[in-house]
Amino acid sequence: MNAPNDERWLERARALLDDSADNLDAATLSRLNRARQAALAARRKGPGRWAWGAAFAGAAAAVFAVAIALHRQGLPPASTPAASLQPADIDVLTSDDDLDLADNLDFYAWLEKQPAGGPSG
Amino acid sequence: MDAEISLMAVFDESRRAVGAGEESRPLDMFLRGVERRALRMAELATGSRDEALDLVQDAMFGFVRHYGGHDGAEWPPLFWRVLDSRLNDWHRRQKVRGRWSFRPDDKNTDEDPIALAPDAREPGPLARMADGEASVALEAALRGLPLRQRQAFLLRIWEGLDVAATAVAMRCSEGSVKTHLSRALANLRRALEAHR
Numbered sequence: 001m002n003a004p005n006d007e008r009w010l011e012r013a014r015a016l017l018d019d020s021a022d023n024l025d026a027a028t029l030s031r032l033n034r035a036r037q038a039a040l041a042a043r044r045k046g047p048g049r050w051a052w053g054a055a056f057a058g059a060a061a062a063v064f065a066v067a068i069a070l071h072r073q074g075l076p077p078a079s080t081p082a083a084s085l086q087p088a089d090i091d092v093l094t095s096d097d098d099l100d101l102a103d104n105l106d107f108y109a110w111l112e113k114q115p116a117g118g119p120s121g
Numbered sequence: 122m123d124a125e126i127s128l129m130a131v132f133d134e135s136r137r138a139v140g141a142g143e144e145s146r147p148l149d150m151f152l153r154g155v156e157r158r159a160l161r162m163a164e165l166a167t168g169s170r171d172e173a174l175d176l177v178q179d180a181m182f183g184f185v186r187h188y189g190g191h192d193g194a195e196w197p198p199l200f201w202r203v204l205d206s207r208l209n210d211w212h213r214r215q216k217v218r219g220r221w222s223f224r225p226d227d228k229n230t231d232e233d234p235i236a237l238a239p240d241a242r243e244p245g246p247l248a249r250m251a252d253g254e255a256s257v258a259l260e261a262a263l264r265g266l267p268l269r270q271r272q273a274f275l276l277r278i279w280e281g282l283d284v285a286a287t288a289v290a291m292r293c294s295e296g297s298v299k300t301h302l303s304r305a306l307a308n309l310r311r312a313l314e315a316h317r
Contacts, residue, residue, distance in 0.1 A: 013309075014279055017158075032177065038178070
């Protein structure tokens, strides 16, 4: 990249520039120090109070939304069970018939197959 | 009770501050290491120490805010990138205000490459100057460079960034860095030869 003899004068240029940076006056060094400290202090402070307030409000809104969603999930859906009941089911539930028939269906099926005079044997 | 609570709050706050101070120490050390060269770089660009201090302070704030959380190994090109951006902004503002004086154009193509080629037997343009004279001549020659050439020279030759890191700092391609640096070296050599 650089010509072979560039290195000699570039080395001198580097040394001169280093000297100029090393020999800054005390007032300038003090201002640099203050600038650095101010930049670091701004980082330590982090976001301002308003930013924390906004973050808190956002978090509260998110928690509220999640709570509402969970609450709705826990409730029975509006369409069940009444909306899904068929008329026949309603008849069964509201009739005064003895539910014994349903419970002993096997027995009644067997009884129906028996001759009219009663079981033989 | 209230006094006890507020005392604890003060204690917590001071403990947090000490912890944050420890956390900022590497950043502090890094900025300490580059701030003087950053100031000189800004001063060469602006010609004013006050303006340079303002730009370096602004660059420190921007760097700490945007890149302070990055890995320390990434800091050098990122810091110079922020400063380079501030210097570009400053130059743009100067142009708008019409205070911009003519400087050699980056795109000048009428250079004779043979005439610009250094003589290998020459010790270089700064060789025969005493320190004080050489320093003044170098400063004047650097100030005479266009911004991009000067930045390429200072970042590559003085700061020691490699081509890739310089390209990151200057937000340009590696090819552009090489072009800017080549022109910077030719222009500096010519200016320093003329100064002799």
